[in-house]
Amino acid sequence: MRQEHAEQIKNVMQALKAKGEVNEVYFVACGGSQAVLMAGQYIFDRESNVPSHVYTANEFVYDTPKNLCADSLVISCSHSGNTPETIAATKLAREKGAMTVALSNLVGSELWEAAEYPVHYDWGKDVSDSDKNKGILYGLIFNLLKVLAPNEKWDVCLQELEKLTELSEEAKAQYAEQAKDWAKAQKRDPIIYTIGSGINYGEAYSTAMCWFMEMQWINSGCIHSGEYFHGPFEITDYDVPFMLVKSIGNTRHLDQRVEDFATKFTDKLLVLDQKDLHLDTVAPEAKQYIAAILSGVVIRLFIEAIAFERGHSLDVRRYMWQMEY
Amino acid sequence: MRQEHAEQIKNVMQALKAKGEVNEVYFVACGGSQAVLMAGQYIFDRESNVPSHVYTANEFVYDTPKNLCADSLVISCSHSGNTPETIAATKLAREKGAMTVALSNLVGSELWEAAEYPVHYDWGKDVSDSDKNKGILYGLIFNLLKVLAPNEKWDVCLQELEKLTELSEEAKAQYAEQAKDWAKAQKRDPIIYTIGSGINYGEAYSTAMCWFMEMQWINSGCIHSGEYFHGPFEITDYDVPFMLVKSIGNTRHLDQRVEDFATKFTDKLLVLDQKDLHLDTVAPEAKQYIAAILSGVVIRLFIEAIAFERGHSLDVRRYMWQMEY
Numbered sequence: 325m326r327q328e329h330a331e332q333i334k335n336v337m338q339a340l341k342a343k344g345e346v347n348e349v350y351f352v353a354c355g356g357s358q359a360v361l362m363a364g365q366y367i368f369d370r371e372s373n374v375p376s377h378v379y380t381a382n383e384f385v386y387d388t389p390k391n392l393c394a395d396s397l398v399i400s401c402s403h404s405g406n407t408p409e410t411i412a413a414t415k416l417a418r419e420k421g422a423m424t425v426a427l428s429n430l431v432g433s434e435l436w437e438a439a440e441y442p443v444h445y446d447w448g449k450d451v452s453d454s455d456k457n458k459g460i461l462y463g464l465i466f467n468l469l470k471v472l473a474p475n476e477k478w479d480v481c482l483q484e485l486e487k488l489t490e491l492s493e494e495a496k497a498q499y500a501e502q503a504k505d506w507a508k509a510q511k512r513d514p515i516i517y518t519i520g521s522g523i524n525y526g527e528a529y530s531t532a533m534c535w536f537m538e539m540q541w542i543n544s545g546c547i548h549s550g551e552y553f554h555g556p557f558e559i560t561d562y563d564v565p566f567m568l569v570k571s572i573g574n575t576r577h578l579d580q581r582v583e584d585f586a587t588k589f590t591d592k593l594l595v596l597d598q599k600d601l602h603l604d605t606v607a608p609e610a611k612q613y614i615a616a617i618l619s620g621v622v623i624r625l626f627i628e629a630i631a632f633e634r635g636h637s638l639d640v641r642r643y644m645w646q647m648e649y
Numbered sequence: 650m651r652q653e654h655a656e657q658i659k660n661v662m663q664a665l666k667a668k669g670e671v672n673e674v675y676f677v678a679c680g681g682s683q684a685v686l687m688a689g690q691y692i693f694d695r696e697s698n699v700p701s702h703v704y705t706a707n708e709f710v711y712d713t714p715k716n717l718c719a720d721s722l723v724i725s726c727s728h729s730g731n732t733p734e735t736i737a738a739t740k741l742a743r744e745k746g747a748m749t750v751a752l753s754n755l756v757g758s759e760l761w762e763a764a765e766y767p768v769h770y771d772w773g774k775d776v777s778d779s780d781k782n783k784g785i786l787y788g789l790i791f792n793l794l795k796v797l798a799p800n801e802k803w804d805v806c807l808q809e810l811e812k813l814t815e816l817s818e819e820a821k822a823q824y825a826e827q828a829k830d831w832a833k834a835q836k837r838d839p840i841i842y843t844i845g846s847g848i849n850y851g852e853a854y855s856t857a858m859c860w861f862m863e864m865q866w867i868n869s870g871c872i873h874s875g876e877y878f879h880g881p882f883e884i885t886d887y888d889v890p891f892m893l894v895k896s897i898g899n900t901r902h903l904d905q906r907v908e909d910f911a912t913k914f915t916d917k918l919l920v921l922d923q924k925d926l927h928l929d930t931v932a933p934e935a936k937q938y939i940a941a942i943l944s945g946v947v948i949r950l951f952i953e954a955i956a957f958e959r960g961h962s963l964d965v966r967r968y969m970w971q972m973e974y
Contacts (some may be wrong), residue, residue, distance in 0.1 A: 348700055355879025373716045375673055375700030380875035387847050387899035390798075391698045409875070473715075515840060515868050522712050532870065533880035541884055543840050543871025545857065550705035550734070554680025555858035557968055559866055574712035585974050643882055649910050 325463055325485070326455050330445040333460075333467050336425050339441060340397070340471050343423055347395035350422075351385045352413045356534045357401040357427075360457055362526030363616055364399065364465045370574075381409035385416055394421030397465070401426065403447070403457070405433020414438040419494035427460060453488035458617045466546035477609040484610035491614065492621045494602055499622050506594055508627035510565055513592070516542055517556075519568045519582055521549035522575035523616045527623060531567065535627045539638045542630075549578040559584065565592035567626070569619050572598040573612040596622055650788055650810070651780050657768040658785075658792050661693065661750050664766060665722070665796050672720035674701035675747075676944055677709045677738045682726040682857045684751075685782055687778055687788045687851030697798035706734035712740055719746030725790070726751065728772070728782070730758020739763040752785060780811035783942045802934040809935035816939065817946045824947050830919055831919055832954035835890055838917070841867055841883075844893045844907055846874035847900035848941045849923075852948060856892065860952045864963045867955075874903040875886075882910065888919035892951070894944050897923040898937040921947055 326334075326346055340346070351361035367570045368376040371427065381400070392398075398417035402410040405428035412579055415438050426439030429447045431600075436442040445460040446452070453459050463485055466478045510516060516536055520528030529546045536544035549554045549568070560566075567587055570579040586593045598615040606614050631638050643649060650658075665671070674693055676686035682703055693701040702714065706725070717723075727735045730753035736960055740763050741747045751764030754772045761767040770785040771777070778784050788810055791803045818909035836840060845853030854871045861869035872881045874893070887892075891911055895904040911918045923940040926947075931939050956963050968974060 347698075355876060358879070359874070362658075369702070369714050369716075370712060371715060373672075375702075375716065377694075377700075377702075380879075382875040382903050383846060383873070385902055386902050387695060389694050390696060391694075407879075414654075456731075483852035521708060530880075533872075533876065537870075538883040541886075543868060543870070543884060545862075545868070548705050548708070550707040551680060551683070551858065554683070554705075554732075555855075555863040556864065557974075558864070558966060559862040559868060560968070575708055577711055578707050581974075582742050589968075627964060640882060643910075643914075644886070649878060649882075649906075 325447070325459070326452070329444060329455055329460055329463070332441070336441045336443065336464065337345070337467050339423060342469060343462070344381055345395055346374050346397045346472060346512065347481045348391050349374055350384065350389070350392065350396060350398045350417070351376065351378045352381050352398055352417070353410050354381050355403040356405055356530045357403060357410070358403050359530030359534070360461055361399065361401055362529065363458070364461055364524050366523045369466050371469055377533050381407070381413040384413045385409060388416065388563070392420050392422060396420070398420040398422045399425045399427070400435065400439065401457070401461070402435045405431050405435040407435070411435050411438050419565040424427050427457065427464070429457075453492050453617075454485045457472050457622065459485055459488050460618065462613055471476070477529070480607045481610040481613060484606050484614055487495070487606065488614070488617060491602070491606070491618055495618045495621050496625055498602070499625050503629040504627040506626055507633040508600070510586070510592065511630055513565050513634040514563045515541055515565060517545055517547055519547045519549055519552060519566055521578045523612060524571050524619055525568040527616065527620050528569055531623050531627070535623070540627070540631060540634065540636055549575065552582050558634040560586055560589045560592065562589065562591050563595070564588060564590050567594045567623070568596065570595050570597040570599070571612070572615050594626070650784070651771070654780055654785055654788070657766070658789050661766045661768065661789065662792050664748060665793060670720055670721045671699050671797060673716050673719065673722045674699055675709065675714070675717065675721060675742070676701065676703045677706050677723055677742070678726040678735050679706050679732055679828055681855045682728060682732070682735070684851040684855030684859070685786055686724065686726055686856065688783070688848050689786055691848045692790050692794070692938070696794055697874050699797050702855065704737040706732070709738045710734060713741065714775065717742065717745050717747060721745070721747040722750070722753070723747045724750045724759065725764065726753070726782070726786070727760045728754050730755040730760040732760070735799060736763050737762050750789070752789070755780070772907060778817050779810045782812055783945065784813050787938055787942065805932045806935040806938060809931050809939055812931065813939070813942060816927070816931070816943055820894055820943045820946050821950055823927070824950050828950040828954040831951055832958040832969055835917065836955055836958040838890050840870055841890045841892060842872055844872045844874055844877060844891055846903045847896050847898050848895040849896050849944055851942065852945050856948050856952070860948070863960055865952070865956060865959065874900065874907045876909050878910070885911055887913045887914065887916050889915050890919070891915060892919045892948070895922040895924070896937070897940050919951070
């Protein structure tokens with residue numbers, strides 16, 4: 325992690341220590357940024373006794389949780405730093421006296437100014453993955469947990485984040501051919517569902533909402549692995565495509581059940597098994613976190629491949645950037 | 650509410666008073682039952698200072714939140730009372746010393762026996778809507794809030810639940826023709842999205858996952874109104890159908906924005922506006938809760954109509970009841 329980012333996170337930690345108590349952590353953002361924050365909520369929920377929630381920003385603004393107060397910690401995120409709902413939510417939280425931390429790619433953006441503790445992340449090629457949005461979020465979370473749920477494993481996890489760039493490159497090389505083959509086979513499909521659980525649910529969510537629906541105009545829906553058998557699985561048929569992220573974490577059993585069933589009834593099940601990632605060099609306590617980030621890298625490969633096959637650039641929008649809404 | 654149900658809920662209240670403190674409320678179920686409980690979590694979140702969460706049961710079992718302990722309150726639900734994941738989750742919660750409340754239609758079911766405080770609800774024709782699953786859930790929640798977030802409005806809300814049967818009949822009569830017309834127009838559509846926010850998100854969720862995908866084999870996906878503009882709205886086109894539940898609660902602005910935009914770009918937007926419901930006889934503090942339940946009644950009308958037009962019975966399953974999974 326770059327010095328600048330490390331210092332910004334250090335500021336958060338110092339403020340948190342001074343604050344002492346946190347009644348609730350609110351993760352607040354929109355769309356893809358909300359999806360990224362979901363992993364933060366997951367880790368808090370499983371690793372600490374501090375309750376935490378994820379909100380889409382405008383619901384947080386218009387229908388504010390009663391427990392939001394000066395004891396709360398609000399973590400928001402917007403890549404551009406100009407998402408109006410997220411700015412409004414951060415301002416509201418700060419007015420209520422909550423501690424506000426905002427992640428953004430743009431220093432000095434309106435979100436940056438709205439939050440008491442802004443944290444920057446890098447973007448683009450030739451930057452370290454540990455300094456991009458997910459690397460920085462996980463770095464922030466592990467540091468917060470050092471204060472709120474002390475455990476020596478957080479230092480190990482922080483160290484392992486430094487391997488992200490190398491591991492990402494390796495994962496991309498590993499999946500490059502499969503991504504192309506999948507894209508060729510699926511390019512005419514009018515709908516592709518995504519499935520995931522636990523820490524990976526956010527990745528499944530953003531794949532459906534942002535990659536497929538927003539950037540490819542392919543119909544989609546996100547299904548939690550634990551919910552698949554309680555409704556959604558009846559849609560399964562030989563020609564219905566699914567993309568399943570199979571966890572190496574505690575929810576693996578849920579994903580396995582989906583795979584075992586769906587394999588029998590659709591010819592179009594793509595399983596992205598985190599067990600196939602090369603994580604030998606990663607400390608055991610960090611594996612599931614690193615894997616969750618790498619799954620996002622792998623999915624992106626598949627999306628870029630299908631975008632190419634369909635001749636549909638990931639940069640095309642028909643509403644966003646084209647009009648006011 | 651029938652005497653039997655009132656007494657079961659009274660038992661819960663007495664135990665809760667004796668318990669004193671609740672660190673977190675967990676709403677745990679699968680599919681349609683989980684969707685019903687979402688409204689309970691919503692009310693807790695906005696009306697109390699007790700943190701609350703919704704889990705699909707198997708994630709709760711395999712990846713248990715750290716904060717689950719003897720101070721917790723776990724509310725589970727299964728219509729048949731034999732959903733294995735929900736039974737396992739309830740047993741786990743009880744082993745951890747949490748207070749366990751289970752809603753079920755079947756007295757003596759395995760879920761019934763698993764929970765310390767089982768609460769029955771009625772089902773079928775000729776029973777009062779205030780004694781069905783949602784009436785009982787809301788009745789339970791309002792009673793719990795009398796203990797955990799005392800306010801005289803809970804007694805008002807409890808009283809208003811008694812009007813549910815009459816109001817449901819009225820809503821059905823009001824929407825009967827529109828439901829038939831919509832069903833005739835949409836019956837060939839391969840996908841129908843659902844959109845909602847706030848207390849109505851659970852209804853939008855179960856409409857996508859259970860009504861459309863499970864019981865009609867129509868592709869679907871559930872979109873939060875606040876998320877629509879952050880990805881999903883790019884899928885909108887003149888022939889893409891959406892069903893929007895428009896709230897009379899605090900999130901109405903979010904739904905309104907969706908309506909204003911989608912109206913311009915699709916010919917197939919169905920808006921079910923809770924403002925159109927006849928709620929003159931309902932006390933102001935109860936209106937949004939009664940409306941949330943009535944929206945479910947109205948949606949069911951539309952689903953029954955499309956099932957008829959498609960000749961696809963709501964009782965047909967290709968996997969459930971047909972095999973082990």
